[in-house]
């Protein structure tokens with residue numbers, strides 16, 4: 122895992138677009154190692170078939186605790202990079218909650234509120250699969266940013282399957298953003314609401330994310346959500 126030394130683009134892209142990419146966060150070997158965990162059941166607490174719930178088509182598995190070391194490291198090391206943005210967003214949106222600098226302390230708060238179950242997950246899509254636009258809210262406590270890492274190689278492992286975000290603006294038409302990722306790249310994005318600077322004052326927009334139809338092949342992703350689930 123390589124965390125970029127400069128987070129300048131990260132902060133300004135998150136503020137401008139509600140999303141930002143971290144290029145080459147994982148090496149191809151790390152991506153392959155993570156994808157290869159998918160078929161087993163030991164590392165996971167549950168297995169979801171998206172079509173059964175109307176979530177799209179494809180499947181995913183939530184990791185159980187203890188998380189695999191690389192997933193644990195990503196979650197612990199990405200979180201403090203995002204805390205300043207998360208706290209600034211909550212202040213701008215008039216929300217009271219602020220986030221501690223250590224992820225372990227934030228998890229203690231989640232667990233005390235009854236959000237005990239781990240939320241990091243691996244997703245697997247085949248030809249024709251897709252992920253409907255959604256928000257990963259798992260209870261009252263919500264960290265406003267999350268991360269998805271593309272583990273497969275576009276053009277080689279799969280075609281199609283673009284990461285998509287929509288932004289619903291008050292009394293305006295929605296805006297879409299397609300995030301182009303290579304293997305090992307991560308996208309950081311708003312879980313639900315984010316503030317946008319208007320001409321007079323900030324206003325709030327609602328973001329949703331999903332994945333367009335996989336035209337062929339197999340696509341794996343790792344999802345890192347920082348709040349735990351009820």
Ligand SMILES: O=C(O)CCC(=O)C(=O)O
Pocket residue numbers: 244252257268269284330331332342343344345
């Ligand atoms: O497969 C993707 O790129 C998106 C996965 C997703 O919905 C998530 O990580 O929350």
Ligand SMILES: [Fe+2]
Pocket residue numbers: 255256257330344
């Ligand atoms: Fe998601």
